Amino acid sequence: MSASNLKILVGDDSILARKQLKDVITKYTDNPEFIEAANGQEAVDKYSETNPDLVFLDIVMPVKDGISAVKDIIAINNKAKIIIVSSVGTQNQLKSAIEAGAKDFIQKPIRSEQVEAVINSHAGGN
């Protein structure tokens, strides 16, 4: 059974990556509402404003990187469900992001089964 009516924040400086992720999420959820952020600071600000059910965050972003954004969001809500979307070559930062409070991660280029698994795992009850 797919999750429904999820409010999902997608933080990535690449509009292409945001589109690809939204397209895949739409396959596995009913009626998702997307909030987009193009850098870490925007993601933190939009998290405060919208209190989303799930957050997908890239690591390497301008203005504020993903790890700092994870820390700031966790400071707002320590139960925030943050999924890191890591690029190839950012394994070291990935560890820091998990330590900062991210709940899970998927790797770029994203695969639909990875996205399905994290949605089922972290938002399956919605």
Added chain:
Amino acid sequence: MYAQFFGSYLLNKNAVSAEHLTTAIAALSETHIKLGTLAMHKGYMTASEVDEVCFLQTREDKRFGEIALERNYLFEDQLEDLLKSQNPDYLLLGQTLVDMGVLSNTELESLMIGYQEDNKLDESPEQEANIEETTALITHFFENSGRDLTGHTLMYMNLVFNNLVRFIGEDFTPLAPVSCTEYNTTYCVTQAISGPVTLTSGVDMEPDVAMAFASRYAKMEFNEFDEYVSASLEDFLNLHNGLFSVNMSNMYSEEIELQPPMHEESPVITMSEDSFVMPVIYPFGTVYLLIII
């Protein structure tokens, strides 16, 4: 990888024009059969196994055959059989140029002998050049333009060529890299990396070329120059530099820090004398690769 550098060799010897070469390489890519397609045709691999190997090439800098062996999708004798089934691509390029009437068989024979001697190639190399041969080809390519590449920089450029083949297509010819202290940009995306190797790499191209480049990279059809096209160029650089970072970590336990890729707003980039610009000709246009040191 032989055909790309054979093309460059032919241009260097003034044996063909850039236009003829582009036409021949485009025709070559239509006739060249990829290893995965051959493996499916022979019943050695399923389509999903081929897809899996292609995907894994976005995670680690390895050849198709190497990953297929690691995953037990192919046995070694099957891989050897597949490699033998492929025609050496630079012979095919030569044959295409003869068929087009650009070269005679006599001219081709002489050029092939020269190319083999200059690059110390076997007389009948298999389709997939091995790592040492590819490195030698690239070293020689840069030496011909008066530039000695060694160590990490050579490794970086080796990966550039491999990633162009993997993610954009093998139907390209690199032209001799040139030094320039001021470079006028058209639409340019750059990404800085730092650590044991500190440099900024970039791709610059006309908007219509960027649309074609992005369409190939993202596997989407882009008919107008928009932010998705720009993001595709940035993603390509990010993936390339990420793979380089993985290689550095795996081979030398050294970490590379990546800055976010960015669109260069400045119409002119000032570069040091060690920096260079390398035009790469594709059938859809020329991509200018910038290595800013």
